[in-house]
Amino acid sequence: MAMNASMARLPKYLAYLKIRQKQGEATISSTKIAEDLHLNPVQVRKDLAMASHAGRPKTGYPLGTLIDDLERFLGFSNVSEAFLVGAGRLGRALLYYDQFAELGLSILAAFDTDPTVQGFELAGKPVFPLEKLPDLARRMQMRIGILTVPTVAAQEVAELMVAGGIRAIWNFTSAHLTVPEGIVVQNESMAASFAMLSNKLSALLRNEAQEGGTP
Amino acid sequence: MAMNASMARLPKYLAYLKIRQKQGEATISSTKIAEDLHLNPVQVRKDLAMASHAGRPKTGYPLGTLIDDLERFLGFSNVSEAFLVGAGRLGRALLYYDQFAELGLSILAAFDTDPTVQGFELAGKPVFPLEKLPDLARRMQMRIGILTVPTVAAQEVAELMVAGGIRAIWNFTSAHLTVPEGIVVQNESMAASFAMLSNKLSALLRNEAQEGGTP
């Protein structure tokens, strides 16, 4: 229950709690967290209860224990390894993105069809020809694939990933992927996100125009 | 009702419909769309009804009209202009991202504190010193700001955006932003997205291990 929505909020709590800890706090209450993160305190307690039972009435949550519990629950301790396919601008931005380490994600190698990057390193990670993907993925038992190729190539590359035994595809393209049962696809859709942003913005501006018109 | 969730799906329909049109189709049914996009046909009809009333019993939707209606509804026709702050790797990837044009988003300029990029152009767009942001945003009546700075600078820059009259912040950092009433924040949280991906993946692997154990 509330599983997926809660799951998405946990990293936000974790980042926030680490800041509080750095500021020298030893405990924190759900009320305080809710206030700072603009959430409902009951929701905070329910979310945290998924990962930790360290909360104590009257005192709140001990910060150290809570952080440990969250990290363990999110699987940050046992690093997940991934291959990235598509070493274009976005792919490179992700290869160099140093906050992935904090999330427990480690990109081991990149793949691309462009011969001018093959054999070189980006952010200290080797770039291989795309053909090598299925074989290498299988031999290294890779489970996560990050997809940053042009939209037209997305489906084809996704199939190579699946052929290599990859089970979870983090899709940064705007392509709609068709994959077999038992494969997880996580879409990072800029189009969807921007549609929501412009929708919220135009609702806001429309409201204001209206209110301005009726004094 | 179903407003936000539907809104996020519309760009996906639009991309799909354009492909069907290119393939020479003239009409399409909600059943077919649902099948190809792995959705419920009733949901497809309800989503499309937000933007268009071109559907006809027996024949389905005329592709041309439906695409036009969706584009108009999503506001793709009247381009939204934006400023981008933080011309690092991610910022540059977005500056060069050519699919934004299709979404109706046009980034007019970038801002950065690094003097070595100031005065130059990236993807044909000028890079200004950060100090110029509030004044330029106000004079150009900019409404959308794209935030791709390091996490520690995020709050500070968000405040500059607000000071410049920007009303919608597309936040690509992992910072939790505190903004006044009447400002829209759209978070593009990698951490949240990755947490959901690894959660789904480990549920999947756990399930399989279990099923494998009980033959």
Place this chain on the structure above:
DNA sequence: TAGATTGTTAATCGATTAACAATC
């Protein structure tokens, strides 16, 4: 003990799905 805070059970809210009448 009194007060603050957690965690749970029940109520509400919003989104998805099922059933079906309308219509081309």
Place this chain on the structure above:
DNA sequence: TAGATTGTTAATCGATTAACAATC
């Protein structure tokens, strides 16, 4: 007319919030 398909009304499902008992 018969059949396919839309769009709407009602039912279900899942997530959020309110009320409150448990407890430090």
